[in-house]
Structure formats: C-alpha cells, structure tokens
Amino acid sequence: MPLSWKTGGLLLGAVFFAAVLLVKPIGVSTQFVILDGILWDAISPDVVVESPEAKSGHSSPNAYLNKSGGKYAQNVANPWNYSFVFVIAMVLGAAVSSFLRGGVPVSERAMPAIWRANFGDSVVKRYLTVFAAGFLVLYGARLAGGCTSGHMMSGMMQTAMSGYMFAAGAFLAGIPTALYLFRKEA
C-alpha cells in the first residue's frame, strides 16, 4: 500500500523543494541522452572530443550533444556530476525502499495487473508495447526538453510557462489514451 496522498504529497513536495533550495530543480530525462552519449562514445570515440574553443571544453559532431556550447558533450565526457549521480542514487533509493516493503509480487513483475486484465498474459506483447512506449516517451521528453520530473513537477513548482504547456500536452494525450485502452479494471 502506498502512503496516503497527504503524507506522500508532503514528502514529494519536500524533496522537490530541498533540491531547489540546495542545488537546482530535479530532472531525469536528460540523463538518458548522457547515457546514450557514453555508450555511443565507447563504440566510436570521436563522438565527443575535447575542444578548447567550445564553451564547455568539449564538442561533438552530433548537433544535439553539441548544443549550448557542448554542454551535453561535456557531461558525456565527465558523467560523475550532480545530475547523473542524482539519477543513479534515485534508482538505488527506489531499490532500497522496495526491498524494505517486501518487493513487487512475482505476478506483477512482467506486467501490471491492469494490463493483464485488458490485454492478457503475453509477455512478448507487453514487452513490445512498452519498448515502443519507452521510445515515444523519451523522444517526446527530449523534444519537450524535459519530462514529468523536470517540466511537470519542477516546472509547475516554479510557475514556468513551459511546465504548464508540457502538463497540458501530457494529460490531453494521456487521459484519452488510458480511457480508450484500459476499460476493464484489474
């Protein structure tokens, strides 16, 4: 059982506030790009190169990694910075929390009950669908310049217009999609 929405909301709000008080607003989806960059650079080392002319000290032939003075290229070259470590710690924090509350039941691990109720038991079907969904979500997050954490939560916390625009888009698409797909309750 999750926390009550009041307790949960207070804790969630406290973490978002603590992040902006101590460092900067929380964001996650950029780190998918950084991890991609690290993997890509491991295969072909000329993806990120040192460049004294670039503002960040690194540049890339890829226009996206090279934007804003090579900011992403710099983070690919030196990933042990705040934002990347934050995401790794987030994964560890969730793992510890899940372990302490007894973990996810085996029947839930390959797909959630609500999916099973509407689309059956096929693991292949679930995996193919979530792969496509993951593609869409991260393509969308990078197009938007942020995700649920960076735009919706951190953005709306700061009354950022971009945060409201993003939330409007996400719910305008998300609610009809979920209403259409998930008609049976688990």
Place this chain on the structure above:
Amino acid sequence: MQQILLALILGGLFGAVLDRIGATNPNYIIKMLNLTDLHLMKTILFGIGFASILLFGGLMLGLVDVGHMSVKDAYLGVFLGGLLLGTGFAVAGYCPGTSLTAAATGRTDAIVFVVGGLVGAAAYMGSYAAVESTGVLQPLLGGKATLGTVAGAKFPALIPGVSGEILGLIMGLVLVVIAFALPRRLTGGRAVEPAE
C-alpha cells in the same frame, strides 16, 4: 564533492519517495490516467503545490537563492513532446523517472521501457537538426517565462509587473486546493485496490 554527496542524498530520497507514493507501480499511473483512481494525482498535485509554497515563501523570506531556480524554455515542441510522452505514459504506465525506479523494484517490463527510451532519446539526437529546422524549437512567450516577475531573476513574465512570488504562492495554494477537492475517482464504479 559536496555536490556529489547532495546528489546521493537527494536522489536517494527522491527514488524512495517515488516508490512509497506508488509512482513505481504502473497500475497507479494507468488508473490515474483512466480516472478510476486519482490517489496518485492528488499526491502529485499536493506535492507540486506544497513545493511551490515553500519555494516562493522561501524566496520572499530570503531563505532561498533565486539563482537556484531554473526555468526551461517554452516552445511549441514542449506541447508536442508532452503529447508524445503522455501517449506512451498511458500505454506503459511509466515515465522516464518512474521507469528507472520501477526497474529497480524488479519490474522487468520497466527495464524494456528504459531500453526503448534509450533508443528513443538516441533517435532524437539523430533527428535534432531536422526537428530544429521545422521551427518548433523557437522560443515562445519570451523563452524561459514564469507567470509573474520574480525579483532578482531574469525570467520574462507572462503578467509583467505582478509579483511572481505572490502568484507562485497563489498557484501553489490552488494546486493544494485541487488536490483536496478531487474525488478518489471520476468515472463510475468503486475504486479497487491493485494487487500490490
């Protein structure tokens, strides 16, 4: 070094809180979006509202460094990207942060989602120049705009001349009120507790 320590503490807390509020469970995400269980929606709205009140209250009291604020650019792609993300969010029940944390709780479909996400992010890297040429990345509303004018910040305001701090407090309160006012569910029937 201090930054890394803060990243470990704040990141660890964020991951644990995401798990404890049920955000690592795609049942709750999907039930929020098909409006059969708004528990997570109430949690998130209350969380954003509470954080907003602390942030703008803290700014007014001089307890928060305005330089720590970081507002992202507004442009058409933000809305379009939101539509794409919202679609995948509803299909899978995962977003970028909750897929990583759900994978950490042992959900294997979340791992597949993360792999799809890495490919999607790579596809954006590959198509960035083409996307940019369409003009959807051109800043709107002056770029990094906030609702009102925040003292000491360079953000353009949607409503210039009005205190961004006061508007921030009001918006925070509005979100808290919505969190309290929302019913547990909006569509017919009785909320059913998920398997977990």
